[in-house]
Amino acid sequence: xxxxxxxxxxxxxxxxxxxxxxxxxxxxxxxxxxxxxxxxxxxxxxxxxxxxxxxxxxxxxxxxxxxxxxxxxxxxxxxxxxxxxxxxxxxxxxxxxxxxxxxxxxxxxxxxxxxxxxxxxxxxxxxxxxxxxxxxxxxxxxxxxxxxxxxxxxxxxxxxxxxxxxxxxxxxxxxxxxxxxxxxxxxxxxxxxxxxxxxxxxxxxxxxxxxxxxxxxxxxxxxxxxxxxxxxxxxxxxxxxxxxxxxxxxxxxxxxxxxxxxxxxxxxxxxxxxxxxxxxxxxxxxxxxxxxxxxxxxxxxxxxxxxxxxxxxxxxx
Amino acid sequence: xxxxxxxxxxxxxxxxxxxxxxxxxxxxxxxxxxxxxxxxxxxxxxxxxxxxxxxxxxxxxxxxxxxxxxxxxxxxxxxxxxxxxxxxxxxxxxxxxxxxxxxxxxxxxxxxxxxxxxxxxxxxxxxxxxxxxxxxxxxxxxxxxxxxxxxxxxxxxxxxxxxxxxxxxxxxxxxxxxxxxxxxxxxxxxxxxxxxxxxxxxxxxxxxxxxxxxxxxxxxxxxxxxxxxxxxxxxxxxxxxxxxxxxxxxxxxxxxxxxx
Numbered sequence: 001x002x003x004x005x006x007x008x009x010x011x012x013x014x015x016x017x018x019x020x021x022x023x024x025x026x027x028x029x030x031x032x033x034x035x036x037x038x039x040x041x042x043x044x045x046x047x048x049x050x051x052x053x054x055x056x057x058x059x060x061x062x063x064x065x066x067x068x069x070x071x072x073x074x075x076x077x078x079x080x081x082x083x084x085x086x087x088x089x090x091x092x093x094x095x096x097x098x099x100x101x102x103x104x105x106x107x108x109x110x111x112x113x114x115x116x117x118x119x120x121x122x123x124x125x126x127x128x129x130x131x132x133x134x135x136x137x138x139x140x141x142x143x144x145x146x147x148x149x150x151x152x153x154x155x156x157x158x159x160x161x162x163x164x165x166x167x168x169x170x171x172x173x174x175x176x177x178x179x180x181x182x183x184x185x186x187x188x189x190x191x192x193x194x195x196x197x198x199x200x201x202x203x204x205x206x207x208x209x210x211x212x213x214x215x216x217x218x219x220x221x222x223x224x225x226x227x228x229x230x231x232x233x234x235x236x237x238x239x240x241x242x243x244x245x246x247x248x249x250x251x252x253x254x255x256x257x258x259x260x261x262x263x264x265x266x267x268x269x270x271x272x273x274x275x276x277x278x279x280x281x282x283x284x285x286x287x288x289x290x291x292x293x294x295x296x297x298x299x300x301x302x303x304x305x306x307x308x309x310x311x312x313x314x315x316x317x
Numbered sequence: 318x319x320x321x322x323x324x325x326x327x328x329x330x331x332x333x334x335x336x337x338x339x340x341x342x343x344x345x346x347x348x349x350x351x352x353x354x355x356x357x358x359x360x361x362x363x364x365x366x367x368x369x370x371x372x373x374x375x376x377x378x379x380x381x382x383x384x385x386x387x388x389x390x391x392x393x394x395x396x397x398x399x400x401x402x403x404x405x406x407x408x409x410x411x412x413x414x415x416x417x418x419x420x421x422x423x424x425x426x427x428x429x430x431x432x433x434x435x436x437x438x439x440x441x442x443x444x445x446x447x448x449x450x451x452x453x454x455x456x457x458x459x460x461x462x463x464x465x466x467x468x469x470x471x472x473x474x475x476x477x478x479x480x481x482x483x484x485x486x487x488x489x490x491x492x493x494x495x496x497x498x499x500x501x502x503x504x505x506x507x508x509x510x511x512x513x514x515x516x517x518x519x520x521x522x523x524x525x526x527x528x529x530x531x532x533x534x535x536x537x538x539x540x541x542x543x544x545x546x547x548x549x550x551x552x553x554x555x556x557x558x559x560x561x562x563x564x565x566x567x568x569x570x571x572x573x574x575x576x577x
Contacts, residue, residue, distance in 0.1 A: 067466060070531055071576040094573045100577050118577040203477050203532065240536035242561050 049162045056222030061167065062160050065189035068169035072115030074205045074238040075102060076231045077173035077184040078198035078212065083224050084175035087231035088111045089202070089238065090249050103253040103263045107132040109142050111253045111261040115202035116170035116189070126167060127155060132169040145183045149193050151157035167191075171201045177255045200234060209238040228252060228272050233279070241294035245273055268291050324520050331555030353400035355442045356551040371552055372454035374447070375461035376509050377481050381430055383543045391428060394418035398446050398462040400431075415546070420451065423473070426552055439513035447516060456492065456537050457523035460543065461509040465529045469503050483543045486524040487517040494524055495546050536561050557575060 046052050047060035054060060075088040090099035100118070104125045106112045110132065114121035131151055135143035151173075159165040167189040174185040185202060187193045198219060200208035211234040218228060231252070236245050247266040250273065265274075274295035327488050344574075353558055354357035398417040417432040429447055465477070485505060499505070505513070510527055526546060530539055537559065544560035547555050 064466075068576065073577065091577060100574075102577060114577060116576060118574060121577070204538065206479065240538040240561070242537055 009150060042271060047135060047165055050160055050166060052133070057091050062190050065086070065169050066165035068295060069116040069171035069201055070172075070203055070205075072117075072202045073102070074200060074202035074234070074235060075113040075115050075207055076175055076198070076200045076205075076208050076234045077113065077175055077186070077196065078219050078231055079182040079184050080219055080224070080227050080232075080275050082182060082220055083225050083227065083259060085224070085231050085255055086111060086173055086175045086182050086251075086253040087228070088251045088253075089235055089245075090111045090251055092249075100252065101263075102252045105261050105263065106174075107136075107142065108260040109253055109255060110148065111175050112147060112172055113173045113175075113251075113253065113286065114178060115173075117168070118170075120168040124152065124156075124170065124172065124303070137141075144180070145174065145176050146180070146184070146195075148176075149174060149185045149187065152187060153193045155193050156187065156189070160191055168203065170261075172203060175253065175255050175261070177257065177259070182256055194304075200238075202238075203213040204238040208234040211237050219269075224254065226258070227273070227274070228254070229276050232272060232276050236276070256307060318353065318558070321378055338445070355398050355438075355439060355446050356401045357396055357398050357446050358372060359396060366427075369427055369450070370455050370456070371427070372447075372451050372457045373422075373426065373428045374431065374457065374509070375428065376431040376458045376460070376507070376514050378433065378533045379462035379530060379535060379539060380460040380543070381433075382533075383460075384428070384430065386535060387540060387544060387547075387555050388423060388428070388562050389554060389556060391420040391422055393420075394425075395421050398443065419447070422554055423552065426554065431525075432512045435505045435508060440508045442510040443508055443543055444515045447512070448519075451516065451521055451523075452519065454521065456490070457512065457521055458508045459512050459523065459525040459526075461505065461525065462528045462530060462533065463505075465531050467503075476514040483527050483529065484524055485513060487513065487520075487522060489520055490522040490524050492522070492524075495549055496526060496542075 006063050012057075042231060046054035046058075047064065050059060052059075067109035071092045073089040075086065076087050077084065086103055088102035089270070090102050092099045101195045102115075103111060103113045104121070106125060110126070110128070114125075122246065128148060131148060132143045135141070156168050159167050169189055170186075171189065172187045174183070174187065176183045176185075184196045184199060185193055185200045196211040197216060200212060212230075215230055219230060222230070232245060232250070235250070247269045250269055251263060252269055252272060253261065253263040375381055396419040398419075417435065418430055418495055420430070422428050427450060431443070435443060463481075483499035483503070484494045484496045485499050486494055495532070504510070505525060505527055509527070513525045515521075526543075528542060532539070540559075544555065544559070556562045
């Protein structure tokens, strides 16, 4: 090896071949062994097209699209026996703009909240409204929620199987009420959809899901007010300590028996925020005092079918 | 297929690039000769006094925001590292470039904040410039950050934490490492890698902590792990009440209208 070694005046007795420019630093270099650092490529060779499978059977573009949902602000959906509720954290893109709407009414019996690419959400909500209207016109009846979700899933799946389209980069929480009762559905860019008892999506939503899991048994039998308070508490757990829920950054939507879908105005929101005012944060983020939360684990050495060597890493900065 | 270590292999794609240009000029437009040399002012020899206990190197928007929000007031810098100015370059003079700077936090603790404008190709030069201070330090701690998407995992995990710490250390770092070691095939790159490599070669005890996170927005949740880390060190560097109200860094995904 040439220049970099000599610039540092590397002692010739040092055996380990170090990446002396410091451009890369692998942990293997510091294991004390004489291993060569692992060869790194900065692009996953199977991620340039949505129609390309990896040898592990993954569609990387679809998985990347699911990361877009985590860039949106958190939103929560939950239901009891008669109603389904959506609570969303609104975001202001700048000091000059108002907090942007997160809850979108679809029909009198369905509403959605979104997390991810705003424009994609607009297209999907327009599609859902069109389907609901068409059904109402043709059958003089409300479109069942599960059927709408199936149609939506089929529409989203088409984009995961064509080279000239990309997956929708938005996740939806759909709250609806029909003959089968209240529903909360989650959809994601992979075109999968899930019937949920309660769910949270978006940035830092893991804290909210932790809260929802802890109190899941209470939702079924609680009244509407209590249900909304649970949703607000779950959403509050996604916020850092120095930020509070207020009428500007929170949006509440509700649909249910004898309750057409509506999103509360600021006064209605303030009423519920007052109910949880002063309560301490409970069921917050996983306890990390003194320890890291369990991070995702890297692949074990002898895993099954793998992407071929060299190992790959992805840089998206 | 890469033929030597560090070679970046361009991937083939069906995406159409209108200007297919294979000229040598384009390929090597980021060669080291295009990057400016760095210079330190004042010279380190004028500043070296007694040996210091800790030399802290901070790189990345999240770590810089953490220092601004949570550390004691750092005062005026004792040294600055800037790009060398060439005569007659009006455009360079007019451009406002944030410089890297070294601060004295306590009598025996120095803090070096790396400018975000530094390129990876300048890592080597930068490391050399701060090496006099590192030689004079009992230990070096490097803080950096990276997006969680850069951490190699086998399966897409919906429940992966939003932020976690990993560490790399030199052979002779004997103090307690306060997080798990960074596993292969993950790597650290750029200035933090250069500094740690330098410490390894010159046998200065050093540890690097990299915080993987989804967003570089600075708030109490995103810097919590760094706060916990520094609360366990024997240096009183943290403020009683951190200040997150200055919107130190929002990150493009937060301030844009793309995501809601």
